[in-house]
Amino acid sequence: MKRIVVVAAVLAFSAGAVVAQQDQVKRTQGMMKDNGKNAAALSAMVKGEKPYDQSTVNAALAQFDDTAKNLPTLFPESMKGVRLEGDYDASPKVWTDKAGFESQIKSFAKVVTDAKSKVKNLDTLKAELPVIGKQCSGCHETYRIKKG
Numbered sequence: 001m002k003r004i005v006v007v008a009a010v011l012a013f014s015a016g017a018v019v020a021q022q023d024q025v026k027r028t029q030g031m032m033k034d035n036g037k038n039a040a041a042l043s044a045m046v047k048g049e050k051p052y053d054q055s056t057v058n059a060a061l062a063q064f065d066d067t068a069k070n071l072p073t074l075f076p077e078s079m080k081g082v083r084l085e086g087d088y089d090a091s092p093k094v095w096t097d098k099a100g101f102e103s104q105i106k107s108f109a110k111v112v113t114d115a116k117s118k119v120k121n122l123d124t125l126k127a128e129l130p131v132i133g134k135q136c137s138g139c140h141e142t143y144r145i146k147k148g
């Protein structure tokens with residue numbers, strides 16, 4: 001289902017629909033914002049601010065997994081240079097260093113898959129969250145720019 005939407009969106013871009021491009025950026029940023037919220041929810045458990053809750057963990061990991069699956073299509077060529085409100089932009093390196101970006105996506109996907117099978121309690125969450133976080137920041141370091 002998602003694929004069909006993406007294909008439709010890509011077709012809309014090639015027709016030069018600026019509105020569709022902006023929708024795409026919004027969708028991408030929205031997905032990343034959800035990643036941020038989920039990562040914060042997991043980190044609250046690790047810090048002991050919230051009790052461990054498996055269903056919250058599962059939902060967060062499922063959303064990371066969904067992100068990993070969608071990342072290869074989240075930054076189509078047509079999104080290059082499209083600017084919206086928000087604190088961040090994708091770095092031009094997303095498009096100039098495609099191979100590097102794709103390998104970041106792959107390693108993120110792998111770590112999330114591992115975490116899905118490993119995280120069953122607070123101790124395993126404590127072990128896995130930094131591993132996931134490293135993937136998030138590893139990609140952001142190179143491929144995300146904070147707007148000045």
Ligand code: HEC
Pocket residue numbers: 025028029032033035036039064071086087088089090091094101104105108132133135136137139140143144145
């Ligand atoms: C393969 C690369 C990659 C991975 C992995 C990745 N991100 Fe991102 N993220 C980006 C890029 C690129 C942007 C900038 C997108 C934009 O603003 O157009 C971004 C933006 C964001 C933003 C800012 C959204 C906004 O506009 O306010 C947050 C929050 C975020 N990511 C959280 C996360 C978290 C948490 C993870 C890990 C669970 C993660 N990301 C994994 C590439 C990645």
